[in-house]
Amino acid sequence: MVDTKLSTKNKPNVVTAQDVANLAGVSRSVVSRTFTENGSLSEATKQRVLKAAEQLGYQVNFLAQGLNRRRSQLIGVVVAHINDPFRSLLLEALLKEIQARGYQSMVTEVRPGDELDETMRRFTQYRVSGVIVTSGQPPEALVKECLQYSIPIVGINREIDLPKVDVVCSDNHAGAKLAADQLIAAGCRSIGWLNYKHSTWSGLDREKGFQSSLKGWLENKDHEYIEIQSERNGYEGGFLAAEQLIASGQRLDGIFCATALMACGFLDGMRKNGLDAPKDFHIIGFDNTPLTAQYSYRLTTIEHDVVETAKRALWCLESRARHEDMEQRVELIPVKLITRNTSPIHSQDS
Amino acid sequence: MVDTKLSTKNKPNVVTAQDVANLAGVSRSVVSRTFTENGSLSEATKQRVLKAAEQLGYQVNFLAQGLNRRRSQLIGVVVAHINDPFRSLLLEALLKEIQARGYQSMVTEVRPGDELDETMRRFTQYRVSGVIVTSGQPPEALVKECLQYSIPIVGINREIDLPKVDVVCSDNHAGAKLAADQLIAAGCRSIGWLNYKHSTWSGLDREKGFQSSLKGWLENKDHEYIEIQSERNGYEGGFLAAEQLIASGQRLDGIFCATALMACGFLDGMRKNGLDAPKDFHIIGFDNTPLTAQYSYRLTTIEHDVVETAKRALWCLESRARHEDMEQRVELIPVKLITRNTSPIHSQDS
DNA sequence: CTGTTAGCGCTTTCAC
DNA sequence: GTGAAAGCGCTAACAG
Numbered sequence: 216m217v218d219t220k221l222s223t224k225n226k227p228n229v230v231t232a233q234d235v236a237n238l239a240g241v242s243r244s245v246v247s248r249t250f251t252e253n254g255s256l257s258e259a260t261k262q263r264v265l266k267a268a269e270q271l272g273y274q275v276n277f278l279a280q281g282l283n284r285r286r287s288q289l290i291g292v293v294v295a296h297i298n299d300p301f302r303s304l305l306l307e308a309l310l311k312e313i314q315a316r317g318y319q320s321m322v323t324e325v326r327p328g329d330e331l332d333e334t335m336r337r338f339t340q341y342r343v344s345g346v347i348v349t350s351g352q353p354p355e356a357l358v359k360e361c362l363q364y365s366i367p368i369v370g371i372n373r374e375i376d377l378p379k380v381d382v383v384c385s386d387n388h389a390g391a392k393l394a395a396d397q398l399i400a401a402g403c404r405s406i407g408w409l410n411y412k413h414s415t416w417s418g419l420d421r422e423k424g425f426q427s428s429l430k431g432w433l434e435n436k437d438h439e440y441i442e443i444q445s446e447r448n449g450y451e452g453g454f455l456a457a458e459q460l461i462a463s464g465q466r467l468d469g470i471f472c473a474t475a476l477m478a479c480g481f482l483d484g485m486r487k488n489g490l491d492a493p494k495d496f497h498i499i500g501f502d503n504t505p506l507t508a509q510y511s512y513r514l515t516t517i518e519h520d521v522v523e524t525a526k527r528a529l530w531c532l533e534s535r536a537r538h539e540d541m542e543q544r545v546e547l548i549p550v551k552l553i554t555r556n557t558s559p560i561h562s563q564d565s
Numbered sequence: 566m567v568d569t570k571l572s573t574k575n576k577p578n579v580v581t582a583q584d585v586a587n588l589a590g591v592s593r594s595v596v597s598r599t600f601t602e603n604g605s606l607s608e609a610t611k612q613r614v615l616k617a618a619e620q621l622g623y624q625v626n627f628l629a630q631g632l633n634r635r636r637s638q639l640i641g642v643v644v645a646h647i648n649d650p651f652r653s654l655l656l657e658a659l660l661k662e663i664q665a666r667g668y669q670s671m672v673t674e675v676r677p678g679d680e681l682d683e684t685m686r687r688f689t690q691y692r693v694s695g696v697i698v699t700s701g702q703p704p705e706a707l708v709k710e711c712l713q714y715s716i717p718i719v720g721i722n723r724e725i726d727l728p729k730v731d732v733v734c735s736d737n738h739a740g741a742k743l744a745a746d747q748l749i750a751a752g753c754r755s756i757g758w759l760n761y762k763h764s765t766w767s768g769l770d771r772e773k774g775f776q777s778s779l780k781g782w783l784e785n786k787d788h789e790y791i792e793i794q795s796e797r798n799g800y801e802g803g804f805l806a807a808e809q810l811i812a813s814g815q816r817l818d819g820i821f822c823a824t825a826l827m828a829c830g831f832l833d834g835m836r837k838n839g840l841d842a843p844k845d846f847h848i849i850g851f852d853n854t855p856l857t858a859q860y861s862y863r864l865t866t867i868e869h870d871v872v873e874t875a876k877r878a879l880w881c882l883e884s885r886a887r888h889e890d891m892e893q894r895v896e897l898i899p900v901k902l903i904t905r906n907t908s909p910i911h912s913q914d915s
Numbered sequence: 916c917t918g919t920t921a922g923c924g925c926t927t928t929c930a931c
Numbered sequence: 932g933t934g935a936a937a938g939c940g941c942t943a944a945c946a947g
Contacts, residue, residue, distance in 0.1 A: 593940090593942090597942055598942090632939090634943095
C-alpha cells in the first residue's frame, strides 16, 4: 500500500484513479480497466468502481492516458480560410463526425504560403490519432513523420501523390458532366469555364472534367468554349472576371464556375453591367452552399455532400489505423445537380 | 547511467529527451531546460543540445509535458453553427490568435440543446490552458469544474453572470445607436427592429440599445417603432419576417436587424415582393461579414472587429491565468458604421 | 550551471 | 478476476 495515500493530500480537488481505487477497495489497475474496453473484470467490481468514481467525480486524465497509449483521442484538422462558405460547411461536418466518434478536434489554420511543417509537427507532438488535411499540400517529409508515428492521414479534395495517404474527394468529373449537360440542354452555345488562376487541384480536376464533357459538342460546329482564369479567388475573383469579360466585349450564354462563391461573384459582376441569369446567360457553380440558395442568387449548383465526405474521411483514418500498410485509397463522393434559377430545368431556350 | 539506454532499443523512430541527452553528453534535465524558457543553462550547452536535438529530429512530447505541468498548450473553443458567416469569421480570428500565441485549438461544436457538460469535461480532461465559449451558456457546475482546475474561461458575445468568468463583447449599445442615428438621419419614420424570437443575449442587448436610442424620437410625434420577432433564425428568419410583414399590410421605411444574415434574408424577402433598399426602405444589419459587402446586398452594417475580439479573449485568458481571483471583466469592443447601399450616407430623404 | 531524484496519472504485462 | 510492478516521456525541486 505504498502509494495508497489520497492524492488530496497533495493537490486538493484533483481526483486520480488511486483515489477511486481506495474508495472502491480495489487496485489502480482495476480502475483503469473499468474505463477502457480491453480489461476483463467482474461486473460486480466494475459497478463498485463506477459508483466510487461517480461519487468522487473522477475523470480520466487524457494526457496521462495518451502518454501511455502513445496515442491521444485527438484528431488534427488542417483548414484554411474557413470564412469561405464551403470550407466552413465542410469543417462543421468534420467536427461533428469527429465528435460523434469520440475524438476531439485539434484544428490548425494555415495561411497560404505557410509551411505545413510546423503544423504537422504539433500533431505528432500531441500523438493525434489521425490527421485530416483540407487545405494545403502536406510536405512529403512531414507526412513521413506522421507515418513514422503510425498516424494515418487523409486529404480532402486534393490530390496527394504519396502512398499510404488516402484521399476523399467529390466526384469532380461527374459534377462537371452534370453541369455541361445542363448547359448544353439549355441551348447554350458560347460556354465559359471560370477558375482561379492559381487554382487548387480540385478546380483543375473540375476543369478537366468539364472540357472532356464538352468535347463532343466543341468538335461539331456552333459551340464555343471560353476559358476564363481569374487573377483573384473567391467572390472577388468571379466579380472581376465578369467585369473584364464585359470590358473585352466577349459574350457567353453559359458558364460553369470552379466554386459556387466564384459563381456568385461572376453573377454579381454581370448584374452590375446589366446582364442577369437566366435571362442573358446560364450559370452553374460547384458546391451547394447555403449562400447559393439565397433569393438574390438562387444559383444552380453541383452539390457536394460534406456529411458523407466527413464520414468517409473518418472511416479512412480508422481503417488505416488498423492496417497501416494498405495502398492509397481514393474515395469519390457522389454529386448531384441542384437546379435553381440561374440555369433552370426544362429551359425553353433549347 | 541507469536509464541511459537509447530508447531506440524499445521503440524505433521515437526520439526522447534521453536520446538527445546521450548524444549531447548531458543529463535529461538539461534537455528539458533547453526547450522550456524557465531553466538556466549556459549558451554553450544549449547550442550543443539544440544541435543534437536537430540531428535526431527530437520533438517534445506534449502529452508528457502537459501531464507534468498539469496544463497542456491547448485552448478549448466552443462553437456552434460555424457556417454562419459571422461565426466562421470569429472562429477564424480565434484560431489565428490562438496559434499566434503558441497554443493549439481544441474546437468543440455544440448543437442547440446540447449540454455543455460533456464538452467542458473534455476540456478539463485535456488540462487545457483556457476555454473560449462562443456559443451556449456554460452550466454553472461545469464552470466550477474548470475553475477548480484553475482553467480560465472567457465568453464571447454573451452574458455570463458567473463571477471570475470574463466576457468580451461587441459594444452593442454603441452599435445600435449608430444604426438608429443613421436611420433617423435618413428620414425614416416607421422604424423596425428585427430579431430572432429565441435570440441570444447579444440580440437582446442590441434590441435594448436600439430602443433606448430611439426613445427620444418615439416620444415625439410621427415616429413609429415596429418590433418583429421572427420564428426562425438567420437568413431564413429574415426572409420569412419580410414575407409576413408584407402579408400583414404593414409598412416601414427603416429597419435594423440583430444580425447581418437576418438583414440579408429580410432584404431578399422584401425584394421578392417588389420592394428594395434603399429605394423603398433602409436596412442596417449587425456584423460586417463579407457576405454583406457582396454586390447583391451591399448592406449597411455595424462592424464588429473580430480580430480585436480574439485578441481580447486571449488576453483575458492569459491574464486570468496569472491572477485567477480577479473579478469578472467585461471587455467592450468598439464598433463602427459601415455605410453601404442599403442605407447610404447623405441620404436625400431627410 | 548541471545532475539526481521524484514524481505527473495512467496502462499494461505478468503472476497469482 | 485482480494486484504488483514497470514504465510512458517529461518537469521540477533540490543538491552540488
